[in-house]
Amino acid sequence: MAGQVDALYLFLVLITTFFSLLIAILIVFFAIKYRRTPERQAEQIHGSTLLEIVWTVIPLGISMVIFVWGAVIYYHMERPPANPLEIYGVGKQWMWKFQHPGGQREINTLHVPTGRDVKVTMISQDVIHSFFVPAFRVKQDVLPNRYVFTWFKATVPGTYHLFCSQYCGTKHSGMVGDVVVMTPEDYQTWLASGKAEGSLASLGEKAFQQYGCTTCHRPDSGARGPNLEGLYGRPVRLVDNRVVLADDNYIRESIIEPNAKVVSGFQSIMPTFRGVVNEDEIIAITEYIKHLAPQEANPLNNRTSPTQIRDSEVPNIQEHQQQQNQQQQGPQGTKPVNPSGKKP
Amino acid sequence: MSTGTSIVKPEMPERHFLNDNYGIRSWLLTKDHKRIAILYLLSITVFFFIGGIFAALIRLHLLTPNGEMFQADTYNRLFTMHGVNMIFFFLIPSVPAVIGNFLIPIMVGTKDLAFPKINLLSWYLYIFGATFSLIALVSGGVDTGWTFYTPLSSGYVKSPVIIMAVGILIVGFSSIFTGLNFIVTVHRMRAPGMTWGRLPLFVWANYAASLIMILGTPVIAITLILLALERGFHIGIFDPKLGGDPVLFQHMFWFYSHPAVYIMILPGMGVISEIVTCFSRKRAFGYSFIAFSSIAIAVFGFVVWAHHMFVAGISVYSALVFSLLSYAVAIPSAVKVFNWTATMYKGSVKMDTPMLYAMAFIGLFTIGGLTGLFLAALGLDIHIHDTYFVVAHFHYVMVGGMVTAYMGGLHFWWPKMTGRIYPEAPAKLAALITFIGFNLTFFPQFILGYMGMPRRYWAYPPEFQVLNVLSTAGASVLSVGFILPLFYFLWSLKYGEVAGNNPWQATGLEWETSSPPPTHNFHEIPIVTKEPYAYGEEGEEVPVVH
Numbered sequence: 001m002a003g004q005v006d007a008l009y010l011f012l013v014l015i016t017t018f019f020s021l022l023i024a025i026l027i028v029f030f031a032i033k034y035r036r037t038p039e040r041q042a043e044q045i046h047g048s049t050l051l052e053i054v055w056t057v058i059p060l061g062i063s064m065v066i067f068v069w070g071a072v073i074y075y076h077m078e079r080p081p082a083n084p085l086e087i088y089g090v091g092k093q094w095m096w097k098f099q100h101p102g103g104q105r106e107i108n109t110l111h112v113p114t115g116r117d118v119k120v121t122m123i124s125q126d127v128i129h130s131f132f133v134p135a136f137r138v139k140q141d142v143l144p145n146r147y148v149f150t151w152f153k154a155t156v157p158g159t160y161h162l163f164c165s166q167y168c169g170t171k172h173s174g175m176v177g178d179v180v181v182m183t184p185e186d187y188q189t190w191l192a193s194g195k196a197e198g199s200l201a202s203l204g205e206k207a208f209q210q211y212g213c214t215t216c217h218r219p220d221s222g223a224r225g226p227n228l229e230g231l232y233g234r235p236v237r238l239v240d241n242r243v244v245l246a247d248d249n250y251i252r253e254s255i256i257e258p259n260a261k262v263v264s265g266f267q268s269i270m271p272t273f274r275g276v277v278n279e280d281e282i283i284a285i286t287e288y289i290k291h292l293a294p295q296e297a298n299p300l301n302n303r304t305s306p307t308q309i310r311d312s313e314v315p316n317i318q319e320h321q322q323q324q325n326q327q328q329q330g331p332q333g334t335k336p337v338n339p340s341g342k343k344p
Numbered sequence: 345m346s347t348g349t350s351i352v353k354p355e356m357p358e359r360h361f362l363n364d365n366y367g368i369r370s371w372l373l374t375k376d377h378k379r380i381a382i383l384y385l386l387s388i389t390v391f392f393f394i395g396g397i398f399a400a401l402i403r404l405h406l407l408t409p410n411g412e413m414f415q416a417d418t419y420n421r422l423f424t425m426h427g428v429n430m431i432f433f434f435l436i437p438s439v440p441a442v443i444g445n446f447l448i449p450i451m452v453g454t455k456d457l458a459f460p461k462i463n464l465l466s467w468y469l470y471i472f473g474a475t476f477s478l479i480a481l482v483s484g485g486v487d488t489g490w491t492f493y494t495p496l497s498s499g500y501v502k503s504p505v506i507i508m509a510v511g512i513l514i515v516g517f518s519s520i521f522t523g524l525n526f527i528v529t530v531h532r533m534r535a536p537g538m539t540w541g542r543l544p545l546f547v548w549a550n551y552a553a554s555l556i557m558i559l560g561t562p563v564i565a566i567t568l569i570l571l572a573l574e575r576g577f578h579i580g581i582f583d584p585k586l587g588g589d590p591v592l593f594q595h596m597f598w599f600y601s602h603p604a605v606y607i608m609i610l611p612g613m614g615v616i617s618e619i620v621t622c623f624s625r626k627r628a629f630g631y632s633f634i635a636f637s638s639i640a641i642a643v644f645g646f647v648v649w650a651h652h653m654f655v656a657g658i659s660v661y662s663a664l665v666f667s668l669l670s671y672a673v674a675i676p677s678a679v680k681v682f683n684w685t686a687t688m689y690k691g692s693v694k695m696d697t698p699m700l701y702a703m704a705f706i707g708l709f710t711i712g713g714l715t716g717l718f719l720a721a722l723g724l725d726i727h728i729h730d731t732y733f734v735v736a737h738f739h740y741v742m743v744g745g746m747v748t749a750y751m752g753g754l755h756f757w758w759p760k761m762t763g764r765i766y767p768e769a770p771a772k773l774a775a776l777i778t779f780i781g782f783n784l785t786f787f788p789q790f791i792l793g794y795m796g797m798p799r800r801y802w803a804y805p806p807e808f809q810v811l812n813v814l815s816t817a818g819a820s821v822l823s824v825g826f827i828l829p830l831f832y833f834l835w836s837l838k839y840g841e842v843a844g845n846n847p848w849q850a851t852g853l854e855w856e857t858s859s860p861p862p863t864h865n866f867h868e869i870p871i872v873t874k875e876p877y878a879y880g881e882e883g884e885e886v887p888v889v890h
Contacts, residue, residue, distance in 0.1 A: 008724050009794065016714040023685055023710045027703050030688035031695055034624070042692040044880045047630035047683075055682040056675060063671035066721050071664055073723025078660045093500070127496040128590055130655060130730060134796025137727040141656045143591065144495065145584035148657050161805065165730040165798040167489045169496055170416050173801035274585075 001152065004073050005137040011069070015062060077138070081117035081151055088200075088283045089122040091129035091142040094171035096162065099283060103196035103203055108177030110162065112154055113187035119151040121248065125279050130166035133179050141166050147248045154181040204288025207281045211273065225270065226263045232290045237264040251286045354844025356763050357858040364863045375460035376863055381446035382761070383467050388434050388442060389830075391474060395429035396826065398422050403785075403819040406812045411803035419802040420487035421503070425477075427490030432512050433474050435746055436604065439611035440557075441470070441522055443753045444550045446761060448526055450854040451544050453535025453872060455864045458528035459521075466521035469514050476511025480504045489800060491601070494582035494593040498574040506575055509568040516561045516568075519607070523557030526550055535853070537872035544852055544876055545634050549614025552638035556603045556610075556645060564600035567593065594656055598649035606645040609709075609741060610638055612749030613680055616702050619756055620684045622850040623699035624691030625879045630683045637676035644673040654725045663722055670720035677713050681706060696848075697771040701752030704779045708744025712737060715790065733793025739786045751778070751829065758833065759847045763860045764840030770832045778825030784818025851878050 034042075087110070090097045098110050098120075112118045122131055124144040131150060132139040140150040154160075164175035182190060197203065208214065216225030226236075235243045236250070239262045244250055253260055255277060258270035277285070361378045364370075371379060402422050405413040414422065445463070449456050457463050480486050486508045488497040497505050530543070530551050543551075571593070573579045580586025582593040621628050628634055650658055650666040658666075684706055693699070715737040719725050728734065759765045788811040797808045804812070846855040851874070857866050874881075 005724055005727055008721060009718070009727075012714075012718050012721065012724070015717070016711065019714060020707065020710050023681060024707045026685050027688060027706055030624075030685070030691065031693045031699075031703065034688065034691050034693045036625075036692045036694040040692060042625040042880055043690040044627050045629060045686075045690065046627055047633065047686075051682075051686065052630050052633050052679065056679055059678040060671075060675055063674060063717065066717055067668055067671050070721030070723045070725070071667060074654075074663065074667075074726065075660065077723060077726060127500055128493060128656075132730070132796070132798060134727070134731075139655050139726050139729055143584075143657050145589065146657070161796060163796070163798045167420075167491075167493070167496070167800040169500055170420065170487070172420070173411070173416065173798075173803045 001073075001077065002135070002137045004076075008066075008069050008073060012066065015066075077150075080119055080149060081153075084117040084119035084151055085112070087112070087118060087120050088287075089120050089131065089142070090125055090279045090283070091122060091131070091164070091168075091175075092125035093127065093169055094164070094175040096129075096131070096164075096175065096177050097280065099200055099280065100191065100194075100196075101200050101287070102191055102194070103199045104191060104194035105196075105280075108162070109180060110177065111180045111182060111187060111190050113184045114154050114157055114181055115184065117151055117153050119149055121147050121149045123147050123252075123279050123283075127168050128166050129164045129168050129175065132163040132165035133160055134163070135160040135179075139165055147252070154179075157181045157183055157186070200284050200287040201291040202288075204281075204284035204286065204291075207277070207285050208288055211277060213285075216270070224266070226266055228289050229292045231292065232286075236261075238262060239264050239266075248286050251289060252282050255282055255285070354842050354847075356842055357860070357862070359862060360763065360858060360860040361863045362762075362860050373464075375456070375464055377445050377449050377457045377460065377463055378761075378861065378863075378865075380463050380467050381442050384437060384441040384445060384470070387467075387471060387474070388437050391429050391433040392826075395426055395434055396823065398426035398429065400819060400823060402426060403816040405802075406804075407816050409804050409806045409809050409812075414802075416802040417487060420489075420800070421485035423800055424486050424489050425481060428477060428486070428508065428512070430742075431490060431604070431608075432515050433470075433477065435608045435742060436515075436519055437470060437522070438608075438746065438750045439615060439753060440526070440550055440553060440607075441466075441518075443615065443750070443757060444526065444546075444611055445522070447757065447854055448529060448547060448550060449533070450857065450861060450865050451547050451852060452530060452533060453538050453853045453866070453870045454529065454533040455866070455869075457525045458533055459525050462521050463525050466518040466525070469518035469521070473511045473514030473516075473518065476507050476514065480508040480511065483507070491597060492568075492571060492593075493597075494571065494574070494588075494590045495584070498571055498581075499583045499585065506572045509572050513565050513568045516565050519557050520561045523554035523561075526554040527558065535870050535872055538853075539872075541632070542872055542874070542876050543635075544614075545617035545628060545631070545638075546611075546614035548635040549610045549612075549617070549638045552642040553607045553610040555639075555642050556607050560600045560603040560607070560646070563596060564604075567596040567600070570596075591653070591656055591658070594653050595650065598652045599646075602649040602652065603642075603645040605738075605741070606641050608746050610641060612705070612746040612753075613638065615749040615753035615756070616684060616705050618850075618852070619698045619702040619752055620687050620706075621877045621879065622756070622848050623696060623702070624688045624693050626687050626691040627875070627877045627879060628683070629686035629689070630679075631876065633679055634683050637679045640676040641673060644669065644676070648673050651720055651725075654722060655729050667720055667722045671717070674713065674717060674720070677709075681710055681713070697766070697768060697775055698752045698756035700772060700775040700779075701748050701755065704775065705745060705748045705752065708740055708748060708779075708782070712740030712745055715740065727796075728793050730799055731793035732789040732797045732799055735799050736786045736789035736793060739789075744782055744786070748778070748782075751775070754829075754833075756848070757854070758836070759843030760854055760859045760861070762837055762840070763843055763858075764836050765843045765847055766829075766836045766840060767832050770828060774825050774828040774832075776825075777821060777828065781818050781820075781822030781825050785815050785822050786818070788812075788814045788818075851876065 086101055088099045096108050098106050122142045124142045126144060129142040130139060131142055136152040138150045138152050140148050142148060158181055160179040162177040162179050164172060216223055217228050219227045219229055231246045234246050236246050237243050244261060256274045258272060259268045262268045361376055405419055483504050486503045486505055488501055488505055530547060570581045574581050574583060578586055580588040582588040582590050617628055617634055648666060648670045650662060651670045654663050719737060755766060755771060792808055792811045797804055843859045845858055853870055856870060
């Protein structure tokens with residue numbers, strides 16, 4: 001990726017140098033060649049439509065080349081890779097926290113293997129930060145209200161700068177760290193040496209029980225909350241009949257703001273966990289919920305449109321069809337916001 | 345067109361707007377657009393130097409990588425106050441409120457702006473609003489960055505953000521009033537024969553900027569009010585903790601602040617059109633293309649704001665649309681550069697100070713504009729966004745472009761404003777020093793940016809130090825280039841050569857009246873019969889030396 005960005009950069013440097021020199025040479029040349037002398041009068045020229053067309057069309061053409069080139073690289077950057085190594089990051093004033101799937105945690109350092117697509121899904125605990133690794137040519141603002149991601153594939157082992165590039169307060173320039181790129185073997189050794197208390201999902205399970213989520217979110221039919229098994233990556237029908245995709249953002253919103261999107265057939269009785277659970281725990285709980293899902297590759301990248309799914313495929317739909325009809329006029333559903341909002 | 349022989353030494357007119365009335369009251373209660381322009385000139389000069397001191401301190405601090413000169417909090421306040429001062433209290437009012445205020449009524453051939461009292465009110469609002477920024481400064485300074493991104497500004501920093509926001513809000517109204525005045529004046533008060541096709545390009549450019557002022561400024565006003573409401577009363581608009589959306593702030597902020605870039609640069613482009621034609625003794629090449637490109641920039645400028653937000657978490661599709669539209673706004677700027685260059689072709693070029701500034705503008709603006717193409721290219725912007733590349737880019741446009749144009753315009757019309765000519769030798773020297781200092785300051789920042797140095801960093805990795813030292817060295821040269829004019833302009837007020845009506849033998853109504861002009865600009869409202877820039881008419885005498 002860095003190579004492609006550099007190629008476009010080089011192309012633009014050439015374009016810029018060419019036109020800057022062209023203009024500079026012309027104005028200096030004209031200023032000297034046509035300098036004022038008593039003998040010569042200026043020759044009056046009103047303009048030339050042909051020239052105007054030429055110097056409109058040529059820059060337009062060049063611009064379009066740059067636009068398409070830049071757009072292609074960007075599109076590639078914004079599409080998540082298939083089967084990446086998933087790492088979660090939390091930005092806060094003024095540090096970066098990372099969690100690996102195996103439960104390893106690090107602060108201001110991120111260990112990754114070479115030759116593997118690494119996808120970093122991030123959220124901020126306070127203000128907007130930005131995850132910037134110049135060597136990989138990646139940057140992504142990290143927002144406090146939803147998950148964003150970036151991905152890269154490191155090729156050369158070494159230590160690279162990690163910067164926060166969105167001004168975030170007093171110690172903005174101290175919110176820096178290292179991305180340590182290792183060979184896959186070294187990376188495995190590093191993972192094994194880590195003091196993980198258990199996998200991320202198992203940490204999530206602990207939190208799930210600790211906060212009493214199991215009281216309502218149970219598989220049995222009498223549960224007061226929707227069953228979460230097989231939920232992740234599936235469409236969910238809400239009380240107002242909208243269908244949303246159960247992704248990371250949806251799960252997080254349902255914990256922080258449970259009444260925003262109430263599942264069809266249930267009542268809005270869940271209290272908010274805002275300020276109770278922290279972002280790291282939400283990430284772990286989400287990871288746990290993912291593991292409750294039937295095996296399905298890479299659910300975050302599920303691009304199936306929720307509306308195309310038949311009701312029978314939607315969990316909790318058939319089960320609560322009856323109640324749904326009764327509860328259509330629930331107070332919820334005033335927010336016409338798509339929780340996953342982000343990248344289409 | 346003056347055809348008088350230049351052998352007779354010109355004399356100062358007996359009565360003009362400067363000596364028509366004396367005393368502080370005659371200035372503070374004046375309704376004369378020229379006196380208000382002078383008031384603006386004095387006030388923005390103060391803010392330019394305040395902003396300049398902040399800039400100098402920032403550059404000094406960055407000499408060493410480990411942040412040894414200031415505390416991080418102090419440094420953050422310095423770059424915030426530098427940005428706020430320079431943008432809201434210097435660049436936005438610079439050419440319109442000083443040169444435009446002075447010239448637009450004279451250029452269209454009328455006695456004053458359409459609403460002289462509102463014009464005075466606009467200056468008072470400017471002073472009132474700017475005072476708030478000084479209050480914010482003495483109560484510790486603001487540390488949000490001039491962009492005030494939420495939720496940092498609304499819920500986290502502890503500095504007087506609301507005072508600063510109120511100040512900018514008030515100054516915004518002064519900008520709206522100036523724009524309103526220009527638009528009405530250009531529509532309703534042109535002299536007989538002054539058709540739209542005969543308007544000087546400076547008037548066209550200010551007209552276009554005025555459209556942005558009255559359409560865009562209310563949006564920043566609303567945005568700042570919402571920010572103050574969230575900060576003061578915890579009404580959730582931008583902070584997710586209160587149920588808001590932080591990216592919404594960026595949309596609203598840039599909806600004004602991107603067009604504001606064109607409020608800053610368009611009037612400067614107008615200055616360049618006047619200078620290049622006069623010092624080449626040529627009609628403007630492609631008059632209507634230059635005129636309409638100003639309007640095109642004003643219109644396109646409103647639909648490109650999200651190119652500041654490519655990494656902010658907007659959707660891929662909106663990023664694609666805003667990238668494409670950003671290239672649309674680049675084309676009219678390119679058209680202008682080519683037309684100015686073509687205007688010099690086969691001209692009779694004299695490189696006096698204003699022309700030196702104009703040539704510097706064309707070169708530096710070209711670099712500033714072209715590096716904008718880097719930032720509009722999506723895949724590339726991801727890397728250079730929020731780095732020193734951006735800092736270099738907008739300083740090439742704002743300082744290399746706008747400040748250079750402002751200095752060129754100030755030299756060009758100084759004889760008209762004061763009746764006396766500035767001394768040519770030190771002025772040329774200052775122009776040269778500015779050019780060299782500017783490039784030395786900001787060119788290394790392009791490289792720093794691509795190497796990955798983020799902006800607004802109080803401390804930085806040591807490998808960036810060499811280029812930072814170069815940049816700081818450049819800044820010290822640049823400051824000499826800006827301080828020098830202060831001395832010779834003041835000197836010229838007393839000792840400068842008397843200018844006469846038209847020292848440059850330029851076309852345009854402002855050169856037909858005396859220098860300084862009488863209070864009502866013309867003893868008789870002129871009747872316009874000529875094309876603009878009617879250089880090369882029969883019997884014209886071209887000054888070879890002055």
